[in-house]
Amino acid sequence: MENQSLYERIGGDEALRMLTDNFYDLVFSHELISRLFKTDKDLIKEKQRLFLTQFLGGPQAYSDVYGHPMMRARHMPHTITEDDAVAWLQCMSEAVGKLPVSKELKDELFNRFxxxxxxMVNSEG
Ligand code: HEM
Incomplete structure (x- = not known):
């Protein structure tokens, strides 16, 4: 239905679990950006799943637990270059591609990123 959120249209929580699982498997083994991820993989997956829930129009799952997202501020402790952003987006594109949804919905989802x-880029490298 047209008035459903993107969160609902891609398949809700189940889809986001699949997406974040696949995404962080790619990120944590990526030759350029794996260096940035030093904390627990399950914890970052969980945080991203909660964040994407609200980012895509679902319940305010991240804010309920962690407060205002302030994503740029939360990324400031990490040195993020344009090349890192491109690599992050490549991982996201691949993870989105694995979801069992239509090509149109995959494109709509990826285009949000x-x-x-x-x-988030905060360094010229
Ligand atoms: C531009 C490329 C990006 C890089 C290199 C990057 C990198 C990182 C790193 C290093 C962390 C901390 C992980 C840890 O605790 O070990 C993080 C946390 C996080 N990132 Fe990103 N990020 C990027 C873009 C994004 C984007 C576009 C989003 C949202 C759409 C996002 C959402 C998050 C969330 C929700 C967290 C958890 C924040 C928290 O601590 O509560 N990131 N990111």
Whole structure:
């Protein structure tokens, strides 16, 4: 239905669990950006799943637990270059591609990320 959120249309919590599982498997084994991820893989998966729930129009799952997202501020302790953002987006593109949804929905979902990813860039490298 057209008035459903993107969160609901991709398949809700089950889809986001699948997405974050696949995404962080790619990120944690990526030759460029794995260096940035030093904490627990399950914890970061969980945080991302809660964040994406609200980012895609579902319940305010991240804010309920962690407060205001302030994503750029939360990324400031990490040195993130444009190349890192491109690599992050490549992992996301691959993970989105594995979801059991239509090509149109995959494109709509992926298109939510580039602007936010480049907003996280905080270093010229
Ligand atoms: C531009 C490329 C990006 C890089 C290199 C990056 C890197 C990181 C790193 C290193 C962390 C901390 C992980 C840890 O605790 O070990 C993190 C946390 C997080 N990132 Fe990103 N990130 C990027 C873009 C994004 C984007 C576009 C989003 C959202 C759409 C996002 C959402 C999150 C969330 C929700 C957390 C957890 C924050 C918390 O501590 O509560 N990131 N990211």
């Amino acid at each position: 580039p602007r936010t990813a480049f907003f």
